Amino acid sequence: MTSAKRLQKNYPVIDELSPAARSRLLDAARWMEVPADTLLFDDHQSCEGFPFVIEGSVRVAKCAPNGRELPLYRVTPGETCIISSSCLLGNEDYNARGITEADTLLMLLPKQVFDELLAEPAFRGFVFNLFAERIADLMQLIEEVAFHRLDQRLATLLLGKGRILHTTHQHLADELGSVREFVSRLLKGFSAQGLVKLSREQIEILNPAGLRRIASGADNRSP
Known part of the structure; x- marks a missing residue:
């Protein structure tokens, strides 16, 4: 199975896009094979695009100056990174760290194409639905840490x-x-x-x- 087919299998929303939008996404796709334990992004780095995980996983954590780390969530195939979404939507730098936990295959959608696809109802709904799910997970994490x-x-x-x-x-x-x-x-x-x-x-x-x-x-x- 090709990487593009695996992408569509893991992210059914791609088949819900209009033919033109789907072609735009696949043509702009930047494929990345990243070894385990690789730093994908860090605090204060600019966000270059929207990641789709095809294989492997990414651990996203908030890090303190003394080296302590609080895991926030993991991104596995079919999921998205709320930090990346937030940075792209708000034109902000990353405020957390992302590290691959295994050999990982990613598709990175450039920011310009991400912005264009938000005009597609299916893609916009996909982004914001997963955004809401991640927020709920983070609220549960806050509750556990606090109480x-x-x-x-x-x-x-x-x-x-x-x-x-x-x-x-x-x-x-x-x-x-x-x-x-x-x-x-x-x-x-x-x-x-x-x-x-x-x-x-x-x-x-x-x-x-x-x-x-x-x-x-x-x-x-x-x-």
Whole structure:
């Protein structure tokens, strides 16, 4: 299957465009094969276009001067990047960082063509519907950070990924927007309670029911 066919399969909105608009989009498409762990964009960089993810994924995060990072969302095939949308619509620079998590195939739609296609009802609806979905996700993230204790968020993160998790304390801290020392302390506490078993770059879930109690806030002990 060609890259263009994969693009249309992942983004059905393209087939909803008028023939002229669809041709304009495909003719202007800039294809990019990006290795894993590549910085796609960073704070204060200008936004060159609207990305469509064909394969792989991109992690978008807000970074602090001290190096701490708060993951905001991921962009996978069929999804869009709200930061890119916002920058293009407002003619602003990026205010977050985007990094590929795996080898990623992208199609970048130049800003001029993005602006032109907003006149198409199908494309405009696609952009703003996904924009609304991302805003809802970010509101949920704000709620979790503001109102849930770190132990609740960590317990939630550990659940639903199978019995064995192959990860590091640093990776979990990055996912939670915290620091490794805090996460390691909580994991050691979980281990002492018999909830998990810790090994090098591996966590075995021993008591998922106990983790669910913590995640729900039923265990009111402070972290």
